[in-house]
Amino acid sequence: MTSGRELPVYLDYAATTPVDERVAARMADCLTRDGRFGNPSSVHAHGTAAHEWVEAARAEVAAAVGAEARDVVWTSGATEANNLAIFGVANHYADAGRHIVTARTEHKAVLDPCQELARRGWRVTYLKPTRGGVIEPEQVAAALEPDTVLVSLMHVNNEIGVVQDIAAIARICTAHGGARLHVDAAQSVGKCALQFAASGVDLMSLSAHKAYGPKGVGALLVARNRGVQLRPLMFGGGQERNLRSGTVATHQAVGMGAAFALAAQVWAAESARLEPLRDRLWAGLAAQGGVLRNGAASVSVAQVLNVSFEGVEGESLLAQIESRIAVSTGSACSSAVREPSYVLRALGRDERLAESSLRFSLGRFSTEADIDVAVATVAQALKRLRRIAGAGPCVTAN
Amino acid sequence: MRYSELTWRHFSAASAAGELTGAGVRRGAAGSVAQGTWVQFEVRLAAARIDTVRFRAFGCPHVIAVADWVAQAAVGRAAAAVLPEAVQALRERFDVPVEKLGRLLIVEDAWIATISSPDP
Numbered sequence: 352m353t354s355g356r357e358l359p360v361y362l363d364y365a366a367t368t369p370v371d372e373r374v375a376a377r378m379a380d381c382l383t384r385d386g387r388f389g390n391p392s393s394v395h396a397h398g399t400a401a402h403e404w405v406e407a408a409r410a411e412v413a414a415a416v417g418a419e420a421r422d423v424v425w426t427s428g429a430t431e432a433n434n435l436a437i438f439g440v441a442n443h444y445a446d447a448g449r450h451i452v453t454a455r456t457e458h459k460a461v462l463d464p465c466q467e468l469a470r471r472g473w474r475v476t477y478l479k480p481t482r483g484g485v486i487e488p489e490q491v492a493a494a495l496e497p498d499t500v501l502v503s504l505m506h507v508n509n510e511i512g513v514v515q516d517i518a519a520i521a522r523i524c525t526a527h528g529g530a531r532l533h534v535d536a537a538q539s540v541g542k543c544a545l546q547f548a549a550s551g552v553d554l555m556s557l558s559a560h561k562a563y564g565p566k567g568v569g570a571l572l573v574a575r576n577r578g579v580q581l582r583p584l585m586f587g588g589g590q591e592r593n594l595r596s597g598t599v600a601t602h603q604a605v606g607m608g609a610a611f612a613l614a615a616q617v618w619a620a621e622s623a624r625l626e627p628l629r630d631r632l633w634a635g636l637a638a639q640g641g642v643l644r645n646g647a648a649s650v651s652v653a654q655v656l657n658v659s660f661e662g663v664e665g666e667s668l669l670a671q672i673e674s675r676i677a678v679s680t681g682s683a684c685s686s687a688v689r690e691p692s693y694v695l696r697a698l699g700r701d702e703r704l705a706e707s708s709l710r711f712s713l714g715r716f717s718t719e720a721d722i723d724v725a726v727a728t729v730a731q732a733l734k735r736l737r738r739i740a741g742a743g744p745c746v747t748a749n
Numbered sequence: 750m751r752y753s754e755l756t757w758r759h760f761s762a763a764s765a766a767g768e769l770t771g772a773g774v775r776r777g778a779a780g781s782v783a784q785g786t787w788v789q790f791e792v793r794l795a796a797a798r799i800d801t802v803r804f805r806a807f808g809c810p811h812v813i814a815v816a817d818w819v820a821q822a823a824v825g826r827a828a829a830a831v832l833p834e835a836v837q838a839l840r841e842r843f844d845v846p847v848e849k850l851g852r853l854l855i856v857e858d859a860w861i862a863t864i865s866s867p868d869p
Binding site: 662663664666667670688701702703706738739740741 | 750752760763766768782783785786787789805806807808809810813846848849
């Protein structure tokens with residue numbers, strides 16, 4: 352960093368991760384004149400050299416998630432992959448049905464496309480999770496209708512880290528016959544095991560930058576052997592088997608391949624290292640009192656801890672800590688007045704607790720010292736803000 | 750969110766936060782935690798003038814900063830059910846976003862409730 356100002360401890364790996372230096376080196380080899388800079392669709396030597404690396408990266412991505420290389424469709428990220436999956440299925444199967452099932456706790460990159468389809472006449476069922484954030488497979492079964500063409504549910508929730516049982520949900524969709532299962536797995540790689548083909552999922556969205564790869568690249572896995580059909584969103588060149596036109600960005604694809612290959616090697620050891628750090632963080636925060644954990648701990652990844660704090664106002668809490676630790680809050684700053692997290696509200700947290708929540712997300716470079724800074728910083732902020740609020744701010748005097 | 754230097758200074762120090770003890774303390778509050786903003790003032794008068802003020806607040810940095818400023822600016826003034834400065838002027842002084850105007854009105858309501866409370 353060049354700012355000269357000490358940056359806060361980074362505990363926001365679920366928002367994005369730094370590119371691993373080994374990944375950056377591979378990407379750099381694709382950019383300049385002495386590297387594989389050619390257009391991978393070109394037939395000359397420069398093009399074929401780039402094409403070789405794009406295909407190698409495709410194989411790396413596939414191997415990391417238990418898919419076949421031919422399943423991988425490069426996109427600009429998980430948001431585009433989600434859009435391609437949802438609109439692609441909806442448009443292709445519109446004559447078969449116009450009902451979609453998703454959950455209230457999905458990322459906006461799934462909810463917004465579903466809302467757009469609702470505006471266009473599709474019916475959308477939004478499943479409500481348990482208080483722990485779990486979507487029970489039985490809920491999916493109950494929500495399916497004869498004309499359901501798509502179920503879209505995430506694997507690892509980006510706010511609370513809860514992991515859904517996608518294999519069980521896939522079995523239900525398969526038994527239904529007409530409902531394709533799309534899984535937003537943007538947060539999964541590097542945090543837990545993914546077996547795309549074995550799980551029976553039809554479509555899966557992936558992101559590179561959540562797994563120490565570059566921003567601006569992702570992939571949609573399309574299970575070719577399950578006969579899934581999509582209508583493309585973009586036209587103009589027919590790349591990616593006509594599903595995603597546009598020149599494939601060699602350096603981005605190579606970066607994603609390298610990051611996923613690395614993730615496949617290290618995720619288990621990394622998670623085992625981070626779990627006690629996450630537990631240390633939780634223990635330190637819980638000791639302050641009035642601290643509630645969001646999401647069922649028994650089915651959460653080691654990298655994410657989401658907590659709500661009683662007796663403090665969310666914006667003041669953030670203002671008090673942000674110079675020392677970089678975390679995400681349980682509210683969206685779409686204007687000067689913050690909106691509490693719809694994910695936490697769906698779990699049953701009231702507006703105040705949803706708004707006074709923090710998501711700590713740990714990663715490859717997190718240390719015990721980082722955790723101790725986080726605990727000390729939050730403890731100090733809680734103590735101060737609770738002192739300012741006093742013991743009984745529950746009175747309404749007007 | 751970015752805060753003005755004045756807001757940050759009063760939020761960080763909040764030197765008037767606390768409670769008054771002893772006899773002759775007027776107390777009033779407004780808002781609620783459920784609403785997201787709650788403010789309480791405690792005032793001690795001396796010869797019909799404000800001698801000491803303390804506040805409690807559950808709210809955003811702007812609310813805490815303005816309550817702290819009010820608690821300090823009121824000292825020495827006559828006990829009147831109006832803020833030392835009008836809400837709109839406070840909004841400008843602290844560079845408070847217009848969406849938060851309602852929160853400043855809660856500060857005002859708390860002040861009015863305090864000064865209007867019966868003699869203890």
